[in-house]
Amino acid sequence: MNQEVVIEAKKLSLTFETNDGPVHALKDVDLTINKGDFVSFIGPSGCGKTTFLRVMADLEQPTGGEISVNGMTPEEARLKRAYGYVFQAAGLYPWRTIGGNIRLPLEIMGYSKAEQAMRVDEVLELVHLDGFAKKFPWQLSGGMQQRASIARALSFDADLMLMDEPFGALDEIVRDHLNEQLLELWAATNKTICFVTHSIPEAVYLSSKIVVMSPRPGRVTDVIESTLPRERPLDIRESQEFLDIAHRVREGLRAGHGDD
């Protein structure tokens, strides 16, 4: 199977210089992500999973090694608007309506007015927020805000979605619901998704590939190719196969903690 490579990292390192000495956020990370993959990055805080995502997005500069996004440097990819980024919090601009927030990237990227309106409607429907375009973010619940921020990242139809613990602040019921919707969306659009989380069930449920990371220095300890089918009802989480993968993730996390 000859798949198109989206992300390729070779010996990628990033060291932050702080007053307490250097912090090795990433050390010698090797990773390949193919088109259409749903990749979860899991690990305890400080393992560099968010940093890795930010390097892909050209929000941080690596201090060693190489990384390419769609065969380009992260900066070139960013300037070509190759990815949509979803942050830990919704980060909607409070002075814009939900529709206005989703229109923001489209305005910046110079889409015509008609196309803007069409795409806003389209992605709002995709995240089940139709009818909320004229509301302001602070009039919506946290879960709805986060869905709006996903719609915003989807609006310009980049092939790559970078999601940094988007559901971390939400309660479990809302989270289950959004996970299901995210899988639906992945199936419908066939985007490549990089998803940072620290929930094992979330990672196993969503991913086609799970990257287990460990802290100090941040590095990859295990890469698990999921054997679960792409079609995943919520109760797949009680199946033996699911539990086996979750077990392997847990083992990987424990191994990473062994040396401290």
Added chain:
Amino acid sequence: MNMYLIGALVFWLVAWALNVWLSNLKPTRLTKLLVPVIFGITLLVIWEWVVRGLEVKAVLLPPPTMIGVAFVSNIPTLWADFIQTFVKGALSGYFIGCGAAFATAVAIDRSPFLQKGLLPVGNFVAALPIIGMAPILVMWFGFGWQSKAAVVVIMVFFPMLVNTVQGMQAQTSMQRDLMRTYAASYPQKLLKLRLPAAAPFIFNGLKISTTLALIGAIVAEFFGSPTVGMGFRISTEVGRLALDMVWAEIVVAAIAGSAFYGVVALLEKATTFWHPSQRG
């Protein structure tokens, strides 16, 4: 005990009781309006009758009716003073000063070098005593409204600059990162993120500046002006012991100042409705 004082006392007690009764009712628009109005009327009535009852000299404190008579019978003069001081002096100085401060803030926001260099200069200008600067500016720009506008410019520039510069930093790192992921240009970032995020701070500066502008324009006239203007009138009428006229000018200044502040506050409410302080 004379009738005026007893009357004032009785009126006060009745109005007090009335307000207590009103505020215990279910709050409606009418009661919310009525309570402060009754309070204000009571103040004026007590002022009037106490001044008359104790026979306070009009030079010290004229009763409100005397001020009212002076106000009504001098409307053409007061209007001319208002145009000269408020419209020509304060308003033009306000627009020039706030506009210049805003432009400066946007310009130095892009350059940390200028931010470090210009803010202390602004600080220095703000520390100059306005009483000392006003006569110098009158020398430079003449007796007309231009010198008053110049004083106002100096007074409003710094508060406006500091507020705007602070406002330009008022985005979260996530909001900034978002713009970066869109590869937004500088003007796009400025118009779609920095200025909207700065709006609550900018309006803060604009509101502070309204009162400063009026004070500056009036005080500057003490140091030389044509024979028209609120500051000119106040200083000459004090000399003639016509305190009713001085108070009439103060009434004009209070009305103009409150209306000016009110207009800016309304603009703020319309523009920054999204800010937690305005959502209420």
